[in-house]
Amino acid sequence: MLLPAGIVIIAVTLFPILYSAVVSLNNVSLTVAGYKMSYIGLHNYDVLVHSGVFWHSVWFTVMYAVVTVIAELVLGMLIALAVNNVQRMKNISIVIMLIPWSLITVMSAQMWSYMYNGVYGVINYVFQGVHIITYPVTWLATPLSAIISMMVADIWKTTPFVVIILLAGLQMIPTEYYEAAHMDGAGAWKTFWNVTFPSLRGSIALAGLFRILQAFGVFDLPYVLTNGGPGDATQSLAILGQYVLFSELHFGIGAAIAVATVILVLGVSLVFLSAFRSIVEGEA
Template sequence: MTSIRIADTPRTARRSGPRGTPPRHNALQRALTRMGWAFSAPGLFVIAAVTIFPVGFSIVMSFSNVDVLGSGFQIDGFTLGNYTTIFTASVWQYALVFTIVYTVITVIVELVLGVLIALVLERLEGIRGWMMAILLIPWSLITVISATLWDYIYDPTAGIADWIFQQLGWGSPVILGTPTSAIIAMMVADIWKTTPFVAIIVLAGLVMIPGDLYEAAEMDGANGWKMFWKITLPLLRPTIALAVLFRILQAFGLFDLPFVLTQGGPQNATTSLAILGYQAMFTDLKFGPGAAVAVTTAALVVIGCLVFLKVFRAQVSETED
């Protein structure tokens, strides 16, 4: 009778990791992981030092009594008075409303103009690169430099805006001297600078849309307007959501533009939450309320970010379906 001999399991097989992974491969992965953390540690330490620590310290300061001394400041005791102070202050309420309204208006205008510019650039295949380079000039300027440029434009004596108004027969209005005109002037400067950013993002989404969809729609008798609403816009929703998310986060932290153009005036008309926090901490030396303004602003930004990320994921899911 023939006997069946069961061979011993090879030693290498017994030592294999999950799913048959050789032990040497696992050891190499662990070594590479440790090496990666070792190389990343200095950068992570710097990020923690310049980001996490200031945020944590601001939160602690916002819940503390802060006494300003001749040699600095001193944190003394826990309190909720800083938040009570800012929530009941009319200037904080106005800054919150102004920041939200400013963000909504500028983002909507930038989105409409950005989509229109992207549609034009998408058809300029020969000179698209040159047009994109020219378009990115406003976006590439530092905000302080851009704001200084617009400050010269709005100058009531030597600015080109004053000359244009005179040619139109509107006299010589002091653009940054009244609340309404100052707000509109700031919006114009912001839209001029950031619309190219939206246009480039939307253009990236446009070039990813397959041309077969337009050819099929054209064969079915669809005109350009119908193809835009039925094909282009639905497929651009994730891209547009991403552009809106970035712009809302940037616009909600409005600081450089009003700081250079109006310093929050006239009559606090252009005081954003960031300007208010700066004035409270470095002008009035009220570190506790100033930190509370900064913390509440950051909390609103985080909430807005989470909401838009949820919307963005829903848009992506609808597009994939």
């Protein structure tokens, strides 16, 4: 029964990864008949190791993933707790909250680009109206503001995903736990740390792992919002790989970037799960 699903997973996931690993060990040249590969070993990886552009993309991708995932987990927890305590119109609240997540990323990125525009953007209008800024700001024109702006757009879109996972976990916690905590005289904060948080460990780990995988593969949001700019300030590994593959036509180096990204994602995921397990065992 699982064989068809297994074949699909191998065809669309495992095979491209393995084939990319093979391509990364070769020099790929275009020919009239298609392309030709010649084995060059780890030369493409050596190029990456000595490339400042590659290491900048690694730094940006890791920093972007860490900041956005932590922010989404914290905000997702707060919103999930609030929605879980809603007594009336809870389903409507969930539907409204899911609107950002349901939007295609390209559409939401274009919407945010309009909002960040330095001439007619609504963010400048609102901030000037409440006297946060005194003159219009071109939010996507400088490296720091572009990075922060992109993170804000990502957190706005993907926090509902975290909320849904944590909300499902909250609804699975037996009410008897809260009744016992109340009888023992535990306040809201102690109840959260001793009842809610331990019961949500699995949900938090699942949400964090999914978001790490998505954050490291971010492409469409920076591609539409900043196109990796200004300069290469918001150039993720995915954007760098796309540029090397399809603009410079360095297929071997582009495949090496893809393989390096997979290795990096696996490493960060293992670190996240190990760190989370250590926190849980320490509290236990």
